[in-house]
Amino acid sequence: MSDFKIALIGAGAIGQTHISTILKQPGFSLVAIADPGLNAAEIADSLQVPWFASHKCMLDSVQPHGVIIATPNELHVDVSIDCLNRGIPVLLEKPVANTVGDAMRLVEASEQTGVPVLVGHHRRHNPIIKAAKKLIDDGALGRPVMASVSCALMKPADYFQIPWHRERAVGGPFLINLIHEIDLLRHLYGEIDGVAALKSSAVRGLDVEDSGGALLHFRNGAIASIAISDTVAAPWSWDMTSGEVERFPAHDALSHYLCGTEGGISLPGLQLWRHDGNISWTEEMTKLSCTYQSGDPFAAQLQHFGELIARTAEPVVSVREATRNLEIVMALHRAAETGQTISLG
Ligand SMILES: NC(=O)c1ccc[n+]([C@@H]2O[C@H](COP(=O)([O-])OP(=O)(O)OC[C@H]3O[C@@H](n4cnc5c(N)ncnc54)[C@H](O)[C@@H]3O)[C@@H](O)[C@H]2O)c1
Numbered sequence: 001m002s003d004f005k006i007a008l009i010g011a012g013a014i015g016q017t018h019i020s021t022i023l024k025q026p027g028f029s030l031v032a033i034a035d036p037g038l039n040a041a042e043i044a045d046s047l048q049v050p051w052f053a054s055h056k057c058m059l060d061s062v063q064p065h066g067v068i069i070a071t072p073n074e075l076h077v078d079v080s081i082d083c084l085n086r087g088i089p090v091l092l093e094k095p096v097a098n099t100v101g102d103a104m105r106l107v108e109a110s111e112q113t114g115v116p117v118l119v120g121h122h123r124r125h126n127p128i129i130k131a132a133k134k135l136i137d138d139g140a141l142g143r144p145v146m147a148s149v150s151c152a153l154m155k156p157a158d159y160f161q162i163p164w165h166r167e168r169a170v171g172g173p174f175l176i177n178l179i180h181e182i183d184l185l186r187h188l189y190g191e192i193d194g195v196a197a198l199k200s201s202a203v204r205g206l207d208v209e210d211s212g213g214a215l216l217h218f219r220n221g222a223i224a225s226i227a228i229s230d231t232v233a234a235p236w237s238w239d240m241t242s243g244e245v246e247r248f249p250a251h252d253a254l255s256h257y258l259c260g261t262e263g264g265i266s267l268p269g270l271q272l273w274r275h276d277g278n279i280s281w282t283e284e285m286t287k288l289s290c291t292y293q294s295g296d297p298f299a300a301q302l303q304h305f306g307e308l309i310a311r312t313a314e315p316v317v318s319v320r321e322a323t324r325n326l327e328i329v330m331a332l333h334r335a336a337e338t339g340q341t342i343s344l345g
Pocket of ligand 1: 011012093094
């Protein structure tokens with residue numbers, strides 16, 4: 001296949017990141033945009049690609065090799081199924097759906113049709129994460145025991161003018177941001193089998209949470225804590241430090257601390273801390289800055305999507321995998337609302 005023809009459904013904030021990724025990527029071209037918004041029509045016009053108000057009209061008029069879906073969450077499943085029923089592979093933004101029941105409809109559709117779906121947990125394609133995963137798999141931490149994650153962000157007031165951003169259990173940082181941490185920690189440490197949580201909406205006073213804390217128990221016995229807020233002016237989050245999305249500044253700060261019996265890794269700097277001799281808190285540790293080949297995770301994700309279109313690979317993040325992430329986020333909401341620790345089996 002010479003050029004992968006990609007159509008985009010939903011040209012909002014992240015949709016525009018996908019557009020610039022497609023435009024920069026050799027071997028890929030943008031062939032159409034579907035989005036009822038006038039801004040999307042202007043973007044399509046400026047790029048000289050056809051614009052459609054309805055994704056169904058677009059799918060009936062254009063024959064893309066693959067579709068990227070970056071609509072509001074509630075449309076993810078139905079729009080994806082419309083693509084799968086036409087045999088078109090999908091790169092679907094996270095979260096896979098707003099509810100686990102809805103996500104399961106897509107699991108069934110993707111498994112019945114056999115048409116590939118990749119869910120956009122793009123961090124898995126980040127070279128820093130790939131290097132951290134290799135270090136952990138090669139034993140740099142010894143046995144993974146603990147992780148501490150900070151997700152500190154400030155979303156501006158106009159973000160909350162979009163109605164679904166104010167909706168409880170839909171638009172808040174648990175489902176929008178923390179789900180990336182769940183995917184990442186499952187990728188690095190293995191399956192999560194229990195959660196506890198607290199959440200608060202004290203600052204904005206909206207239905208949706210603005211801050212929270214999550215405790216995760218992994219099947220291997222490791223424990224992780226995540227402190228999250230989208231109403232704090234602080235740089236200690238992956239988004240504010242990793243530099244992977246152009247619209248967010250990349251501060252010289254850290255967000256993730258991964259700790260095991262023999263060492264620790266901090267991210268996104270990819271520093272490895274270990275003892276040279278005795279492993280003891282009385283002994284000084286050495287910090288090694290690990291090297292990796294930098295690269296754009298959205299470009300790598302798109303490249304992987306091309307492999308799925310060509311049927312030469314299986315999705316790195318399948319719908320089933322992304323549905324597990326959603327189950328865990330929903331369990332965190334239940335845990336916070338009931339005060340119970342939730343076992344996930
Ligand atoms: N991977 C990431 O890091 C990341 C980052 C941001 C957002 N997201 C996800 O991407 C999705 C979009 O988020 P966003 O922040 O870009 O939202 P947004 O509100 O900026 O954009 C959504 C776009 O979808 C369009 N839309 C609405 N109804 C539509 C329809 N029926 N057909 C086609 N388009 C329609 C809107 O007009 C808008 O342009 C969400 O699911 C979000 O969780 C992922």
